Structures are given as structure tokens and as C-alpha cells.
Amino acid sequence: MNNKLPITRLGKFFSQDDFDINIQMGQEYLHGDLNMKLVLYRVDRQKTDNDDVYAEAGMDEIKFFPPVEFNALVKIDEPKNSSYTKGLMRYSEPGNMTLSVYITHLNDLGVDIRYGDYIGYADSEERLRYYTVTNDGRVTSDNKHKMFGYKPHYRNIICAPTQEGEFRGV
Amino acid sequence: MGIPKRKNMINVYGDKETYRGESVLKRRQELLDMITKSDSFLPDSILHDDLDKGMLDYIKETFKVVSDGVQIPVIEKILTIQRWGEFSANWEFSDGDGNVKLPFIAIIRKPDVQFGSNPAIQRTIPDRYQFHYATVPTWDGNQVGADIYKIPQPIPCDISYDITIVCNKFRDLNKINKIVLQHFSSRQSYTTVKGHYIPIVLDTIEDNTPMETIDGRRFYMQNYKCIMLGFLIDSDEFEVKPAINRAFIVNESLGGATFKRSYIGKSIDITLSTIISNGTTTTYSVGESITVLFNVSINGILQQKDLHYTYEPIFGGGSSINFNGTPLQGDVIVVSYYKGKNNKMYDQFGNELTVARETFTYNGTNLVFNVSQKINSIISITTNGLVEYSDEGYQLTGKDQITLTSAPVNGSTIELVYLY
Numbered sequence: 060m061n062n063k064l065p066i067t068r069l070g071k072f073f074s075q076d077d078f079d080i081n082i083q084m085g086q087e088y089l090h091g092d093l094n095m096k097l098v099l100y101r102v103d104r105q106k107t108d109n110d111d112v113y114a115e116a117g118m119d120e121i122k123f124f125p126p127v128e129f130n131a132l133v134k135i136d137e138p139k140n141s142s143y144t145k146g147l148m149r150y151s152e153p154g155n156m157t158l159s160v161y162i163t164h165l166n167d168l169g170v171d172i173r174y175g176d177y178i179g180y181a182d183s184e185e186r187l188r189y190y191t192v193t194n195d196g197r198v199t200s201d202n203k204h205k206m207f208g209y210k211p212h213y214r215n216i217i218c219a220p221t222q223e224g225e226f227r228g229v
Numbered sequence: 230m231g232i233p234k235r236k237n238m239i240n241v242y243g244d245k246e247t248y249r250g251e252s253v254l255k256r257r258q259e260l261l262d263m264i265t266k267s268d269s270f271l272p273d274s275i276l277h278d279d280l281d282k283g284m285l286d287y288i289k290e291t292f293k294v295v296s297d298g299v300q301i302p303v304i305e306k307i308l309t310i311q312r313w314g315e316f317s318a319n320w321e322f323s324d325g326d327g328n329v330k331l332p333f334i335a336i337i338r339k340p341d342v343q344f345g346s347n348p349a350i351q352r353t354i355p356d357r358y359q360f361h362y363a364t365v366p367t368w369d370g371n372q373v374g375a376d377i378y379k380i381p382q383p384i385p386c387d388i389s390y391d392i393t394i395v396c397n398k399f400r401d402l403n404k405i406n407k408i409v410l411q412h413f414s415s416r417q418s419y420t421t422v423k424g425h426y427i428p429i430v431l432d433t434i435e436d437n438t439p440m441e442t443i444d445g446r447r448f449y450m451q452n453y454k455c456i457m458l459g460f461l462i463d464s465d466e467f468e469v470k471p472a473i474n475r476a477f478i479v480n481e482s483l484g485g486a487t488f489k490r491s492y493i494g495k496s497i498d499i500t501l502s503t504i505i506s507n508g509t510t511t512t513y514s515v516g517e518s519i520t521v522l523f524n525v526s527i528n529g530i531l532q533q534k535d536l537h538y539t540y541e542p543i544f545g546g547g548s549s550i551n552f553n554g555t556p557l558q559g560d561v562i563v564v565s566y567y568k569g570k571n572n573k574m575y576d577q578f579g580n581e582l583t584v585a586r587e588t589f590t591y592n593g594t595n596l597v598f599n600v601s602q603k604i605n606s607i608i609s610i611t612t613n614g615l616v617e618y619s620d621e622g623y624q625l626t627g628k629d630q631i632t633l634t635s636a637p638v639n640g641s642t643i644e645l646v647y648l649y
Contacts, residue, residue: 222328
């Protein structure tokens with residue numbers, strides 16, 4: 060898997076230059092026009108105080124690397140009205156957040172998004188809602204994530220909202 | 230080798246009948262004091278909401294678990310279907326979205342309350358029969374009296390509760406589980422509702438964690454199903470009636486001795502036996518055979534036969550008074566009776582005597598009443614049930630005649646009980 064293997068398919072119609080220019084155009088639109096900014100809190104697996112038996116961490120026991128700002132296409136589902144038991148103990152479950160982020164963008168920032176990391180997205184000027192990554196979209200071998208079947212160019216990352224007692228952020 | 234014979238005289242309470250170092254009597258008094266904390270002699274009502282509050286208090290006291298340095302909150306009220314009620318009960322613990330912050334503990338009562346299985350009241354008496362609860366002295370400014378307090382049997386009821394913990398750490402589950410198993414190690418635990426001990430039985434422990442959600446909210450949810458073996462006491466069913474509505478007598482007794490006997494100087498010897506109650510037994514003997522029992526009083530309050538005490542022989546033979554309740558320690562019991570001889574009544578000269586009871590109706594003019602026999606001794610004369618005293622209320626004006634000293638209301642009933 061570590062061997063460098065040149066991608067030569069579609070070489071007559073679609074080359075690396077075409078691939079790059081498409082990404083540049085997409086980033087121009089996403090980063091320039093839409094400019095949806097998020098904050099990535101990558102959990103430091105080494106320093107986080109995990110429980111010896113259950114590997115659970117308390118709210119203030121989660122340690123993370125310096126937050127990184129990044130751009131992505133954001134889609135947030137509608138909240139659901141739910142209850143813990145038989146209609147009682149109701150809660151309004153905020154919808155999941157699905158991000159579409161360019162792989163190149165993550166590479167430029169030198170970060171990776173992994174299962175269990177936290178991501179902040181501003182609901183308003185005063186409030187940053189935190190999400191935890193439930194699907195890091197690392198697997199991109201399908202046609203959908205490949206530009207014209209050439210190479211994967213983005214990842215879909217699904218995040219679930221955290222609860223207040225789970226993660227405090229900064 | 231044979232089986233050891235049973236020793237019937239083993240004292241299960243220890244030498245001095247103790248409970249955890251205190252005398253059994255003292256413990257009984259403590260228990261009584263617990264259920265009569267209010268200014269009434271009667272216990273307070275225990276209704277459904279009282280039992281629910283007892284459960285809430287029990288959970289708040291028992292389920293104390295600290296998570297991330299903060300005690301896991303118990304939602305203040307029992308959750309019902311009313312949305313506003315649910316919101317008002319948990320708004321204190323809400324996050325920015327208005328949701329209850331995890332972790333938390335909630336108590337949900339099942340609406341269906343079943344007929345109970347409390348072992349203390351499994352045998353029920355039909356028709357809500359009223360039982361004697363207490364005899365309470367009264368004083369209306371002129372006379373000492375007593376009220377009889379009666380209550381029906383409490384109604385057993387079983388109430389099911391789900392104590393639910395919602396959290397997101399396994400360690401919190403472990404802490405709660407440890408506390409629950411410790412408190413229910415003998416299967417049941419107790420709460421107090423208005424001074425009454427009410428048992429709570431742990432039924433089942435269920436895990437309702439929604440594990441199927443991959444991308445959704447994750448939390449643990451465990452239900453501890455408990456059944457409260459409660460009972461209902463409704464003060465609206467209580468009954469208070471005057472114990473004495475016809476007469477009262479006062480017996481003066483000297484303290485110190487536990488048994489004293491004196492005699493009323495009449496033509497026959499009427500005995501007054503004074504006994505000091507020991508607070509434990511219900512049967513007291515005058516130490517000799519009673520031929521005719523006249524009356525029994527406690528602390529000067531006349532006791533009603535068959536209601537407050539029983540004395541089986543109608544005419545002679547017995548020596549013991551059996552009280553339906555236990556007189557308190559130090560109560561002065563006075564028994565007036567005629568001892569007689571061979572179960573017959575004789576006067577001082579050996580003549581056999583007979584009890585007679587005759588009634589007359591006052592016609593508005595004649596205060597003189599003639600009885601059918603020659604009077605040996607007058608036991609009592611009453612006007613409409615009120616006792617008349619010699620020389621004050623009546624005079625013996627002939628061997629078979631008495632005369633009232635003042636006129637009663639026209640049509641009054643005068644009753645004479647006398648010996649001839």
C-alpha cells in the first residue's frame with residue numbers, strides 16, 4: 060500500500076492537471092464564496108485520561124491538540140423530538156452534521172479527522188455547538204467520492220451533536 | 230441420641246425484653262410517637278401522594294452518586310404525562326437546548342395501583358369495620374370525660390416505580406448499581422411516610438440502552454423497578470365518639486402501692502380494688518372471686534363493658550378483668566364489686582340478697598316512688614341516665630320508698646338498682 064503508484068487511467072481525457080484545476084475551482088467556491096468555517100479538536104489519545112477498564116474519559120479529562128480551523132460544506136439535519144422512555148423525559152435531539160471536506164484541504168492543513176474527534180460549528184456569534192465524529196469518511200474508494208472515477212477528492216464526515224456534559228471545548 | 234427437647238421458657242427478647250438495647254415498651258412508644266407527630270391522637274392520613282413523596286424522598290436520600298465531581302441530580306418530582314409538569318420538574322438541569330443534562334435520575338410511577346401485598350395487612354376485615362384505636366381523656370370545663378377514637382383497617386396497596394438513570398459513563402452505572410444492591414441486599418428497603426415504615430421491594434433491573442444507534446445520541450439507560458408495599462389511611466374514615474354520655478365517677482387512689490383494697494360502708498361489703506397497670510398485660514385480677522361486678526375505671530374514667538373490657542361471668546365466678554387494649558404503665562385501675570360467698574350475695578347478717586332493677590316515669594307531680602321489694606342497699610339511682618347521689622338527689626324515705634329532692638323534667642325516666 061505504501062508504493063507510489065501513478066494513476067494513469069483516463070489519461071487521454073482527464074489528467075492530474077484537470078483534477079487539480081477542478082479542486083481549485085471547487086475550493087474557490089467553497090472557501091471563498093461559502094466560507095463555512097469549522098473548528099477541529101483532534102483528541103490526543105496519548106494524553107487523554109482514559110479509564111483503565113472502560114477507556115472512558117470525563118469532561119475535563121479529554122485532552123486535544125491545538126484547534127484547527129477548516130472549511131467544509133456543511134449540512135445539518137433537522138432536530139428530532141424524542142423521549143428517553145415511553146414518551147416521558149422528552150428531549151429535542153439536534154440533527155447530525157454531515158461535512159464534505161476536500162482531502163487536499165486537510166492535507167494542506169496537515170490534519171486528519173478521525174472517529175471520536177470533536178468539531179465545533181457556530182450556531183450564532185455567541186454559541187459554538189460541538190459535534191463528535193461518528194463516521195470519519197476515511198473510506199473513499201467508491202465512485203461517488205472519485206472525480207469522474209479518477210481519484211477520491213473529498214470525504215463525507217458525519218458528526219453527532221455532543222451533550223453539554225460530554226465535551227467542554229475551549 | 231434423641232432429639233433435644235424444646236425449651237419453652239426461652240425468652241426471645243432477652244432478659245429484660247429489649248430491642249437494640251432499649252426496652253420493647255420504649256420502642257413501642259417511639260413507634261407510636263412517630264405516627265402521631267401532629268397535635269392529634271390519631272395517625273395522619275396516608276394517601277397516594279404521600280406514598281409517592283415517600284418514594285421521592287427515599288430515592289433522593291439513597292441514590293447519591295457523584296459523577297465528574299458533581300452529584301447526579303434526581304428530578305425533583307415524579308414525572309407524569311402533563312408536559313408543563315415535566316418541564317417544570319427538570320428545567321433546573323436543562324442545557325442550552327432545553328434538554329435535561331446527562332447524567333440524571335428520574336422516577337416514574339406506574340398509574341395502576343394494585344391491591345397490596347404488605348405482609349402486615351394481608352388479612353383483611355370486610356365492610357370497613359371500625360376498630361378501637363384510643364381512649365382520649367376530655368375536659369369540658371366541668372366534667373372529665375373521654376372520647377373513643379376508632380379507625381378502620383388500613384388498605385394495602387402496591388405501587389410500582391421505575392427509577393431510571395440516564396448517563397453516558399459505565400462507571401456511573403456501576404456506582405448506582407452498587408448502592409441499589411447494598412440497600413436491597415435483603416430484597417427490601419424501607420422509607421418512612423408520616424412516621425410509618427413502608428417497605429420497598431426491588432423487583433427487576435433492566436437495561437434499556439438504545440444500542441442500535443450508530444450515528445445518533447448515545448447514552449446508557451437503566452431501570453430499577455421497585456414496588457412499594459404501602460397502605461392507605463384516610464382520616465375521613467376516622468370516628469370519634471364520646472365514651473361516656475350518661476355518668477362519670479371519680480375514684481381517688483393513693484400512689485405507691487400497686488394494689489389496694491377498700492370497702493364502702495353499706496349493709497353489704499362493696500369492694501374497691503385499686504391496681505396500678507404495669508403497661509404490658511391486658512388482664513388484671515382482683516385476687517378473689519367476684520360475685521357482682523359493678524364498674525371498672527381507669528384513671529377515674531368509667532370503662533364500658535364489652536367495649537373497653539370484658540368480664541365473662543354474668544353472676545359470680547371470675548376474678549379477672551380483660552381489657553381490650555393495654556392500659557399504659559402507671560394507669561390506676563379501680564374495680565368495684567361485691568365479693569359474696571359461694572357466688573351468692575349475703576348481707577352482714579347472712580341473709581341472701583338479690584339485685585333488682587325498676588324504672589319509673591315522673592308524672593310531673595309525685596316525687597315519691599315505691600319499689601316492689603324492701604330495699605337493703607341502693608346500688609344506683611339515675612334520672613335519664615344521670616346518677617343521683619344520696620341526700621342530694623334523693624332520700625330513702627321508707628323501706629320500699631325513695632323520694633327525689635327536686636323535680637326532674639316531666640316524663641323523665643327514673644331507674645333504681647337496689648338489693649333486697
